[in-house]
Amino acid sequence: MKRLLLVFSVVLSILVLSNCGIKKMEDTKLLEMKVEGDPTVSFIVWFKVGSQNDPKGKEGLAMLTGRLLAEGGTTFNSYEEILDKLYPIASSYSVKVDKEMTVFYGRTHIDNLDIFLTLFKQAILSPAFKQEDFERIKSDMVNFLEKDLRYASDEELGKAALYDFIFDGTPYKHISDGTLESLRNITLDDVKAFYKQYFNKNNFVVAVGGNFSDNLPKKLKEDLEKSLTDGLETKYPEIKTQPINGYEFLLVDKDCNATAISFGFPIDVVRGDEDFFALWLFKSWFGEHRNSSSHLYQVIREERGLNYGDYAYIETFLNGGALRFPQPNNPRRKQIFEVWIRPVPHEARLFALRAALRELKKIVDNGLTKEQFEITKKFLLNYSLFYAQTTMERLGYQVDSRFYGVKDNGNYIEYFRNKIKNLTLEQVNNAIRKHIQYNNIKFAIVTKDAEKLKEDLIQNVPSPIQYPTPKPQKVLEEDKEISIFPLKVSADKIRIVPVDEMFVK
Amino acid sequence: MKKFLQLSFLLLGAIMLMNSSKGKNFFPYDYKVEILENGLKVILIKMPSNGLVSYYTIVRTGSRDEYEPGHTGFAHFFEHMMFRGTKKYPGSVYDKILTEIGADANAYTTDDYTCYHLNFTVDNLEKVMDLESDRFQNLSYSEQDFQTESGAVYGEYRKGKASPFFWIWETLCNTAFEKHTYKHTTIGFEEDIKAMPTMYEYSLSFFNRYYRPDNCILLIVGDIDYEKTFNLVKKYYVSWKKGYVPPKVEPEPEQTKEKRTIVKYPGKTSPIMVVAYKGLAANPKDKNYVASILFGSLAFGANSELYKKLYIREQKVLFLEEEFNANRDPFLWMIWAQVKDEADINYVEEEIFKTIEYYQQNPPDSQKLEDIKKHMKYSFLMGLETPQKVASILARPLALTTDMQSIDDYYKTLETISPQDIQSVAKSYFVPNKRTVVVLKGSK
Numbered sequence: 002m003k004r005l006l007l008v009f010s011v012v013l014s015i016l017v018l019s020n021c022g023i024k025k026m027e028d029t030k031l032l033e034m035k036v037e038g039d040p041t042v043s044f045i046v047w048f049k050v051g052s053q054n055d056p057k058g059k060e061g062l063a064m065l066t067g068r069l070l071a072e073g074g075t076t077f078n079s080y081e082e083i084l085d086k087l088y089p090i091a092s093s094y095s096v097k098v099d100k101e102m103t104v105f106y107g108r109t110h111i112d113n114l115d116i117f118l119t120l121f122k123q124a125i126l127s128p129a130f131k132q133e134d135f136e137r138i139k140s141d142m143v144n145f146l147e148k149d150l151r152y153a154s155d156e157e158l159g160k161a162a163l164y165d166f167i168f169d170g171t172p173y174k175h176i177s178d179g180t181l182e183s184l185r186n187i188t189l190d191d192v193k194a195f196y197k198q199y200f201n202k203n204n205f206v207v208a209v210g211g212n213f214s215d216n217l218p219k220k221l222k223e224d225l226e227k228s229l230t231d232g233l234e235t236k237y238p239e240i241k242t243q244p245i246n247g248y249e250f251l252l253v254d255k256d257c258n259a260t261a262i263s264f265g266f267p268i269d270v271v272r273g274d275e276d277f278f279a280l281w282l283f284k285s286w287f288g289e290h291r292n293s294s295s296h297l298y299q300v301i302r303e304e305r306g307l308n309y310g311d312y313a314y315i316e317t318f319l320n321g322g323a324l325r326f327p328q329p330n331n332p333r334r335k336q337i338f339e340v341w342i343r344p345v346p347h348e349a350r351l352f353a354l355r356a357a358l359r360e361l362k363k364i365v366d367n368g369l370t371k372e373q374f375e376i377t378k379k380f381l382l383n384y385s386l387f388y389a390q391t392t393m394e395r396l397g398y399q400v401d402s403r404f405y406g407v408k409d410n411g412n413y414i415e416y417f418r419n420k421i422k423n424l425t426l427e428q429v430n431n432a433i434r435k436h437i438q439y440n441n442i443k444f445a446i447v448t449k450d451a452e453k454l455k456e457d458l459i460q461n462v463p464s465p466i467q468y469p470t471p472k473p474q475k476v477l478e479e480d481k482e483i484s485i486f487p488l489k490v491s492a493d494k495i496r497i498v499p500v501d502e503m504f505v506k
Numbered sequence: 507m508k509k510f511l512q513l514s515f516l517l518l519g520a521i522m523l524m525n526s527s528k529g530k531n532f533f534p535y536d537y538k539v540e541i542l543e544n545g546l547k548v549i550l551i552k553m554p555s556n557g558l559v560s561y562y563t564i565v566r567t568g569s570r571d572e573y574e575p576g577h578t579g580f581a582h583f584f585e586h587m588m589f590r591g592t593k594k595y596p597g598s599v600y601d602k603i604l605t606e607i608g609a610d611a612n613a614y615t616t617d618d619y620t621c622y623h624l625n626f627t628v629d630n631l632e633k634v635m636d637l638e639s640d641r642f643q644n645l646s647y648s649e650q651d652f653q654t655e656s657g658a659v660y661g662e663y664r665k666g667k668a669s670p671f672f673w674i675w676e677t678l679c680n681t682a683f684e685k686h687t688y689k690h691t692t693i694g695f696e697e698d699i700k701a702m703p704t705m706y707e708y709s710l711s712f713f714n715r716y717y718r719p720d721n722c723i724l725l726i727v728g729d730i731d732y733e734k735t736f737n738l739v740k741k742y743y744v745s746w747k748k749g750y751v752p753p754k755v756e757p758e759p760e761q762t763k764e765k766r767t768i769v770k771y772p773g774k775t776s777p778i779m780v781v782a783y784k785g786l787a788a789n790p791k792d793k794n795y796v797a798s799i800l801f802g803s804l805a806f807g808a809n810s811e812l813y814k815k816l817y818i819r820e821q822k823v824l825f826l827e828e829e830f831n832a833n834r835d836p837f838l839w840m841i842w843a844q845v846k847d848e849a850d851i852n853y854v855e856e857e858i859f860k861t862i863e864y865y866q867q868n869p870p871d872s873q874k875l876e877d878i879k880k881h882m883k884y885s886f887l888m889g890l891e892t893p894q895k896v897a898s899i900l901a902r903p904l905a906l907t908t909d910m911q912s913i914d915d916y917y918k919t920l921e922t923i924s925p926q927d928i929q930s931v932a933k934s935y936f937v938p939n940k941r942t943v944v945v946l947k948g949s950k
Contacts, residue, residue: 038554041888081814088809089877091884110884137821140846144776144824148948152773153669256772259664291612293589294605303597306657309665325610344665376606383608383627386558390892470653470703501774 030226032208032399033218034411036392042114042217043393044094044107045208045330046125046225047400049235050199051101052179053172059187061179064098065139066195071096071105073134075123080134083120092117094124098177099319099331101237104400108393111212122221126228128196135189142178143185146504150178151255155344155447156322158253159261162503163445166251167267167337172238175504182506201232206403210396240335242267245441248490250458254451255500259308259344262354264444265337268315268436272332273407278420279432280315285384286377287364288313288340291325294380297340300360304476305468307345307353314339326388329397332404338437347449351457351464354444355486362439368430381421389414451497458490533913534887535896538732540739544748545720547908548739551727551896559728560893561634563622563642564905566723567716569692570617570834571753576701579659579694582615583702584712586655588622589613590647592640597651600637607633610894615692618834619905625894628729632738639742642722645713649706656702663699670775674946677769678780678838682942686758688837719743721750723904728893758784758836765942775948776824777845781858784940785839788832788906790916797927798839798935800920802828803878804870804928805861806841812861816843822850834906838942839935851945865932869925879920 032045055062071094074080087093092109105125109117150158161176168174175183205225209218245266270276288295290312293303297311316336318327340361345353369377389395398413409416448454457464465484472480537551569581591597604611609626624634666672676691683689693699724743726735761784786795806812806828816823824844831837845854890896903912 081818084809084814089880089884091881091888108888110888113884133819133821137818140821141824144846148773148775152775152948153671155668156665258667259661293601293611302658302661304654306654306661308661309658325612344661344668346664376602380605380608383630384610386556386608386627387610387625387894390556390558390894392891468657470656471650472654473650 028219028222030206031218031222032206032396032403034208034210034392034396034399035213036211039211039392041108041110041392042209042211042213043396044105044118044121044221045393045396045400046105047206047208047330048103048200049101049204049206050103051099052175052177053100053238053240054199054235055172055175055179055183056191058183059179059191060175060183061142061177062187062191062195063103063199064177064179065135065142065184065187066192066200067096067098067103067105068138068142069130069134069192070124070128070196072138074129074131076127076129077123078120079129083124086116086120090116094121097330099333100173100177101332101334102330102404104330104397106393114213118221122224125200126225130189130193130196132189135192139184139187143181146178146181146184150176151500151503154322155255155257155259155261156263156341158500158503159263159445159447160321160339160341162251162253162447163263163265163339163443164337166249166443166445167265168240168242168335170243171240171335173240173333173335180504180506197230198232199235200229202226202229203232203234205229206400208396208400210392237334242335245443247441247494248488249443250455250490250495251443251445252451252454252495252497253445253447253500253503254497255447255449257447257449260347260350260353260446260448261344262342262350262357262444262446263339264357264442265339266438266442268336268338270315270432270436271334271336271405272316272401273405276432276436277315278417279424279429280436282374282377282381282421282424282429283364283369283433283437284313284315284338285381286369286373287360289380290314290318290321290327294377296364297342297357297360301342301353301356305356305466305472306470307349309343311343311357312341314341329389329394329401332401349466350446350448350454351462352466352480352484354446355464355488356483358439358488359483359486361437365433365437365439368433369426371426374426374429378421378424382418385414385417385421388417447500455492455495455497458488458495459492461488461490531914532917533910534890537910538736539910540736542719542740542743544744544746545718545750546743546746547723548736549723549725549904549910550730550732550735551725551893552730552732553728553893553896555728555893557628557729558893559626559628559631559726559730560897561624561626561631561638562725562727562897562901563638564723564725564901565620565622565717566618566721566905566908567753568616568618568620569690569694570687570755571716572690572694573687573753573755576698577705577708578690578698579692579702580698580705580708580712581620582692582694583656583659583699584709585613585615585620585622586659587647587652587709588641588645590645590651590655592644592646594640594644595637597647600641603633603637609634616902617688617692617837619902621901621905623894623897623901631730631735635738635742639746642717643746645717652706652709653703656699659702660699663693663696666693668773670771670773670778670946670948673769673771674778674780674944677767677946678782678840678942678944681765681767681944682782682784682838683758685756686835687755688758688833688835714749715751718748718750719746720748723908725897725900725904727897755835761940764938767944769944769946771946771948773948775946777848777851777948778842778946779845779851779855780840780842780944781855782838782840782942782944783936785830785833785836785935787834787836788903790907790912791919793919793922793927794931794934796916796919797923797931799830800875800878800923801865801928801931801936802830802839802841803882804874805865805932806858807878809877809881812857816854816857822846822854832902832906848947855943862932862936865929866936869929872925875923875925875928879923882920883917
């Protein structure tokens with residue numbers, strides 16, 4: 002054991018993160034990212050299938066299939082045996098299933114590469130599809146929908162409800178875990194058929210990062226090709242959202258202790274588009290995720306103390322309550338502009354909503370000032386370095402760049418920083434005017450006594466705010482304007498759904 | 507309640523004064539330590555990091571130190587106030603400077619310590635040191651700002667209260683402890699949070715007593731130059747006056763009988779249960795402490811026989827895991843489970859008890875024990891990827907021991923643990939009169 006520890010120390014102490022030599026490959030199925038001195042190897046196997054490919058009535062099938070591979074037995078080992086083998090080497094593999102992609106992640110120390118890689122490949126190539134593994138994972142997913150998502154976090158519930166609402170009628174509508182009805186409809190045979198159709202030799206990309214021998218990535222790719230069945234590359238279904246007409250509300254009625262608010266609308270910009278970087282700068286100023294530089298945060302939390310934080314997005318940010326930085330590998334061909342108002346007291350719900358909308362109107366009407374633009378640019382040039390610090394994160398961004406067709410020469414963060422560096426104020430304000438608006442928006446609100454909120458919205462009742470503590474005169478003056486900010490909502494645009502009816506079908 | 511502190515168990519660490527670590531320790535990076543005359547301990551860790559630096563100020567005060575009645579949650583609330591600025595750099599100016607340099611800045615509060623952390627590029631080191639040393643010495647805020655911030659804290663409380671884990675955690679602490687301040691959670695009791703706007707004067711006293719250099723550790727990790735960094739530390743921190751006043755935390759009396767309670771959660775959830783035993787204070791040289799951590803992994807961890815039985819084979823639970831935290835004073839060693847069917851609560855509890863009895867009667871398989879030791883070492887080392895990860899992993903052990911050497915101490919002790927040691931701690935500590943059982947049930 003002493004010898005083992007010595008090797009660790011030597012290897013880790015020479016880890017050089019900055020010298021990651023990225024080898025550009027022509028092979029469309031392969032991505033390599035060597036990091037000299039890294040004592041570990043990171044793997045991503047991306048299959049071009051996601052929840053958008055779930056058959057109608059079987060929503061959740063992609064997730065169930067992915068999880069069964071990552072959390073079930075193989076024809077070589079039971080799941081228990083796999084855990085026994087992975088545990089001593091502190092290595093593991095996992096899966097992430099989003100709308101567009103299924104990615105398997107694996108990471109191990111170079112000492113344990115052979116043991117790990119054998120198990121990792123077997124998980125993907127030789128799933129046992131055991132009924133008991135299937136039942137266990139399905140039961141986890143049902144519990145997540147029925148209990149956790151509905152009850153354990155009102156803000157995650159609100160965000161999920163917003164995506165459902167905006168993408169209603171499209172293959173993006175349901176969350177990756179599906180619905181309660183659809184999960185009950187899925188059989189093990191469905192999983193096997195789905196695996197056969199989509200987990201084929203023409204539908205994957207292998208990405209390897211860290212410290213590995215030159216031939217390893219190619220060998221892994223060939224092993225996958227050799228064992229997977231023949232099939233077709235996935236055809237991406239069209240994502241066509243319904244036009245939004247004015248303000249449309251989905252009120253989730255729940256006996257909760259605070260009101261969670263999310264709102265947004267689809268945008269025609271995705272990573273790599275010219276306006277993407279301009280909009281990124283805008284959203285960073287308007288609502289940088291979990292950062293006090295966020296303008297909305299300053300207005301709603303810092304000056305008024307109404308909640309814990311207020312943020313904005315132009316790309317899906319999953320698990321925002323737990324993470325400070327965006328994670329790769331949930332790319333979308335259709336994104337939304339999204340505002341997240343963390344739970345506010347029920348009595349302040351209408352006020353907080355108005356405050357956020359008013360700020361949105363102000364920025365759309367006036368654009369960013371030179372000073373706001375310059376400081377946000379400076380901020381992003383350094384802050385973006387934190388988006389991808391580990392080998393696995395950088396590798397994940399390479400997978401995303403392949404998805405979006407971004408030609409970043411093997412380093413997305415540098416590419417991003419260059420784009421930000423070259424932006425002009427005019428470009429940013431043009432992009433805001435072109436893509437951001439405040440007249441046609443969908444809102445998802447988790448709240449108590451939703452009927453009362455509905456009436457207040459229809460009547461456009463003023464929402465003066467009473468603070469438990471004194472506030473500066475400037476804030477009180479502004480509050481008067483906020484409290485009568487017009488909402489203009491007609492009754493037919495407000496739908497109330499009891500929480501127990503969410504994610505049913 | 508996830509194992510958010512698992513790595514901390516592995517790390518309880520200590521550094522010698524002015525000691526250079528190179529080439530000798532289990533901890534793989536070179537580091538240096540110095541203590542300023544005012545008592546501030548400075549730990550610098552050098553690692554290649556692409557020009558990024560992690561800067562942690564660890565205040566050895568957390569909710570454990572809230573011994574005065576009516577002030578639960580105050581350490582956390584005060585953490586918020588630390589962002590309200592000084593006369594030299596008012597809050598808005600502080601925020602603006604950090605925004606301009608693109609720093610990732612935040613803070614968190616735990617039971618035993620409060621941590622202020624920033625990540626930024628090394629060229630901004632002096633600027634950050636100027637800001638940070640200033641706010642720790644010259645914090646200044648109006649009563650109005652103080653009152654406004656209490657709204658954000660209440661918002662954080664409301665946000666958390668949706669989760670059933672919030673409810674069971676609050677009940678567990680309140681039930682398991684009688685006298686010690688571990689009786690309340692870090693967020694505090696709601697009535698105390700509501701009353702926070704009235705505590706402006708108390709907040710000034712809190713700052714004066716606890717935010718002192720002799721109660722803090724400055725940890726800087728990344729692409730740094732030792733000499734330059736130490737010189738900057740001296741320049742900016744030497745004027746900080748010592749004067750820490752230790753809190754009067756009452757020791758917890760010996761528990762003499764099992765405690766049990768049921769908590770009703772207003773939402774829907776599968777039942778959650780926790781079986782908790784009074785543990786030992788963290789001490790990396792204490793064989794019983796280290797053996798207990800290993801026992802937790804062996805008996806209830808992700809590769810334990812019981813996990814496989816209840817989660818994989820019988821599928822009675824949604825999860826089963828152990829949470830044996832490292833704490834300054836004896837806290838709880840906890841076994842958590844979420845049970846699918848309410849009718850199985852007793853069965854799962856019995857299985858937990860039976861597992862403990864098994865290890866009381868039988869030493870564990872020596873290979874299994876070695877596998878766990880190996881797992882812990884690989885996990886620890888593979889986690890040290892970036893300055894931020896290194897600093898965040900070290901924060902708790904440093905807060906508890908102030909000493910980097912305890913990392914090596916911990917692993918040295920780990921190597922000495924035998925199957926008989928595991929059996930011995932199972933017999934000594936995992937007994938009914940040290941036990942608290944809490945079950946949470948959702949609404950129908």
